[in-house]
Amino acid sequence: MDMPVLSLRNLTVDIPTRHGTLRPVDDVSWDIAAGEILGVVGESGAGKSMTGNAVIGLLDPPAHISAGEVLLEGERIDNYTLAQMRRVRGKRIGMVFQDPLTSLNPLLTIGEQLSETILRHLDVSRSEADARAIQGLDEVGIPSARNRMGAYPHEFSGGMRQRVVIALALCAEPTLLIADEPTTALDVSVQAQIIALLKRLCRERGMAAMLVTHDMGVIAETADRVAVMYAGRLAEIGPVSQIVGQPRHPYTDGLMASTPAASAGQARLRQIPGAMPRLNRMPDGCAFHPRCPRAQDKCRVNPGPKVGTADERAACWFPIEQDEAAA
Amino acid sequence: MLAYIIRRVFQSVIVLLAVGLVAFSMFRFVGDPIENLLGQERTVQDVERLREALGLNDPFAVQYARFLGRAVTGDFGISYRQSRPVSQIIAERAPATLELAFVSGVLALTVGIGLGVFTAIRRDGWAANIIMSVSLIGVSLPTFLIGILLIYLFGVQLRWLPTFGRGDVVDLGWWTTGFLTSSGLKSLILPSITLGLFQMTLIMRLVRSEMLEVLRQDYIRFARARGLSAKSVNFRHALKNTMVPVITVTGLQLGAIIAFAIITETVFQWPGVGLLFINAVQFVDIPVMAAYLMLISVMFVMINLLVDILYVWVDPRLRIDGRHT
Numbered sequence: 001m002d003m004p005v006l007s008l009r010n011l012t013v014d015i016p017t018r019h020g021t022l023r024p025v026d027d028v029s030w031d032i033a034a035g036e037i038l039g040v041v042g043e044s045g046a047g048k049s050m051t052g053n054a055v056i057g058l059l060d061p062p063a064h065i066s067a068g069e070v071l072l073e074g075e076r077i078d079n080y081t082l083a084q085m086r087r088v089r090g091k092r093i094g095m096v097f098q099d100p101l102t103s104l105n106p107l108l109t110i111g112e113q114l115s116e117t118i119l120r121h122l123d124v125s126r127s128e129a130d131a132r133a134i135q136g137l138d139e140v141g142i143p144s145a146r147n148r149m150g151a152y153p154h155e156f157s158g159g160m161r162q163r164v165v166i167a168l169a170l171c172a173e174p175t176l177l178i179a180d181e182p183t184t185a186l187d188v189s190v191q192a193q194i195i196a197l198l199k200r201l202c203r204e205r206g207m208a209a210m211l212v213t214h215d216m217g218v219i220a221e222t223a224d225r226v227a228v229m230y231a232g233r234l235a236e237i238g239p240v241s242q243i244v245g246q247p248r249h250p251y252t253d254g255l256m257a258s259t260p261a262a263s264a265g266q267a268r269l270r271q272i273p274g275a276m277p278r279l280n281r282m283p284d285g286c287a288f289h290p291r292c293p294r295a296q297d298k299c300r301v302n303p304g305p306k307v308g309t310a311d312e313r314a315a316c317w318f319p320i321e322q323d324e325a326a327a
Numbered sequence: 328m329l330a331y332i333i334r335r336v337f338q339s340v341i342v343l344l345a346v347g348l349v350a351f352s353m354f355r356f357v358g359d360p361i362e363n364l365l366g367q368e369r370t371v372q373d374v375e376r377l378r379e380a381l382g383l384n385d386p387f388a389v390q391y392a393r394f395l396g397r398a399v400t401g402d403f404g405i406s407y408r409q410s411r412p413v414s415q416i417i418a419e420r421a422p423a424t425l426e427l428a429f430v431s432g433v434l435a436l437t438v439g440i441g442l443g444v445f446t447a448i449r450r451d452g453w454a455a456n457i458i459m460s461v462s463l464i465g466v467s468l469p470t471f472l473i474g475i476l477l478i479y480l481f482g483v484q485l486r487w488l489p490t491f492g493r494g495d496v497v498d499l500g501w502w503t504t505g506f507l508t509s510s511g512l513k514s515l516i517l518p519s520i521t522l523g524l525f526q527m528t529l530i531m532r533l534v535r536s537e538m539l540e541v542l543r544q545d546y547i548r549f550a551r552a553r554g555l556s557a558k559s560v561n562f563r564h565a566l567k568n569t570m571v572p573v574i575t576v577t578g579l580q581l582g583a584i585i586a587f588a589i590i591t592e593t594v595f596q597w598p599g600v601g602l603l604f605i606n607a608v609q610f611v612d613i614p615v616m617a618a619y620l621m622l623i624s625v626m627f628v629m630i631n632l633l634v635d636i637l638y639v640w641v642d643p644r645l646r647i648d649g650r651h652t
Contacts, residue, residue: 090554102545152643
């Protein structure tokens with residue numbers, strides 16, 4: 001197998017506070033190969049965005065990586081200096097944020113913002129940077145891109161702005177894209193377009209992508225593999241068909257059962273009782289045990305062991321077996 | 328865009344008419360000018376003749392219109408005290424005040440914006456903390472006290488700088504300038520610091536708080552996530568977005584610098600229009616006071632107009648010309 005574009009090795013993020021240290025990301029490991037889209041799902045506060053920010057080095061102090069490694073194309077980047085990291089951001093890792101309405105500088109034209117980013121990372125002339133900017137806008141589906149270069153962000157609709165944001169994130173041709181809830185702030189009809197666009201760009205460029213979302217529909221549509229996060233920990237990771245069809249971790253199972261599906265004629269959605277623990281009140285053992293229907297004594301003492309292979313594993317003492325799920 | 332400016336100009340004219348009314352009212356209600364012009368030995372006929380000659384018996388509206396008509400052509404009458412045209416007296420004094428205000432304004436803007444950006448970027452640094460603490464002095468100490476302290480330190484104790492007057496000035500015919508001689512420049516230092524210190528600290532604190540706000544915005548985060556240099560993020564992306572509120576306050580403060588030069592000019596015996604006004608008040612020299620009032624209001628109105636136009640220049644969202652539709 002080729003070297004993965006992104007490897008997280010036991011990544012842990014700590015936030016020291018006056019009342020003790022919080023751990024929003026705890027011992028998370030995964031690989032993303034070139035051309036692969038890893039969907040990262042979980043409830044709000046599960047550590048999805050925090051993981052993305054840790055990868056690109058944009059954690060807000062005092063949050064910091066306290067253990068583990070981030071490898072980009074085999075190269076360790078979590079110990080890079082700020083100056084080194086600035087060469088990685090935009091150039092090798094592109095990032096797209098949730099809200100396209102606030103992601104663009106309102107006082108600069110989109111052409112200025114694009115050329116500025118291109119000139120920063122690529123050794124090209126100004127006119128060539130403009131040409132690449134127009135090409136980038138074209139690629140993300142901005143109509144008559146050449147004429148729109150001088151337009152300001154407020155002259156675009158929300159969906160168009162997110163296209164501009166994607167063009168900006170990808171204009172220096174990064175090998176990894178981190179998309180942090182890229183469709184959450186958009187209309188449902190526009191969401192599908194943006195997802196299709198991201199999918200196409202990943203396939204065309206052979207780019208790895210980490211797609212953070214809490215929308216299972218988006219995941220099922222887009223991702224090749226899915227990582228399920230719960231209270232900062234990786235609950236389960238595996239191919240999308242398995243996560244959706246045969247989840248092994250009870251949390252994933254609960255998450256899937258509580259997702260409405262248009263086709264299924266379910267009378268009533270199942271719900272997971274309780275709420276995710278707050279970071280300062282993490283239970284001992286498996287973080288999910290207070291809400292878990294399968295929890296037993298040892299779940300309350302020790303976190304679940306990682307069962308399965310590197311490609312598909314769940315962190316659980318009593319994972320749901322296949323025959324059991326079928327029954 | 329043009330309609331926007333025309334509307335603003337129209338509003339400015341209305342403001343000036345209102346101020347003109349106030350200035351004009353001073354003639355009518357702050358004592359009787361006849362009393363000032365004629366001495367104790369006067370007859371009723373003398374008074375009546377002078378009233379008729381000065382047009383004081385005409386209806387209020389007619390007198391106001393006459394006052395405005397003259398004011399537009401720069402004629403504010405004759406100073407009671409100096410018996411010379413007010414416009415001439417003010418023209419002599421204006422360069423001193425304008426030069427002082429100009430230096431103070433430039434000082435306040437450059438140092439204020441510079442320190443504001445610095446203290447915002449190095450939010451928790453020791454240097455930023457010291458600057459913030461010291462800036463409290465500028466905000467809280469009254470101007471005259473700062474002036475007197477500076478005079479005491481640099482004029483009396485260290486004897487480095489002159490403490491009053493403009494020094495040697497060069498007469499360019501229509502303008503007298505202190506910029507061309509070393510004593511003129513030296514004389515500018517203390518008064519301009521005194522006059523500009525409050526504005527400097529105000530602008531600095533404003534830029535800092537606006538900048539801190541802007542640095543939290545998503546587009547700054549996105550700019551960082553694109554790997555842009557610190558210089559580009561801080562100045563190209565962040566500073567420009569702090570400019571709209573800063574321009575508003577700065578514009579008003581520049582007007583204030585000219586208007587409140589009165590105190591600084593008094594402390595430093597600076598021969599400008601502020602000192603002229605203080606003297607005029609002491610002698611109830613109403614034509615001078617009225618002219619000063621009009622002059623200051625014209626400046627405020629012009630600065631406000633300029634500020635409104637600057638907004639549009641800085642913030643494309645305010646451009647309503649539909650260039651890209």
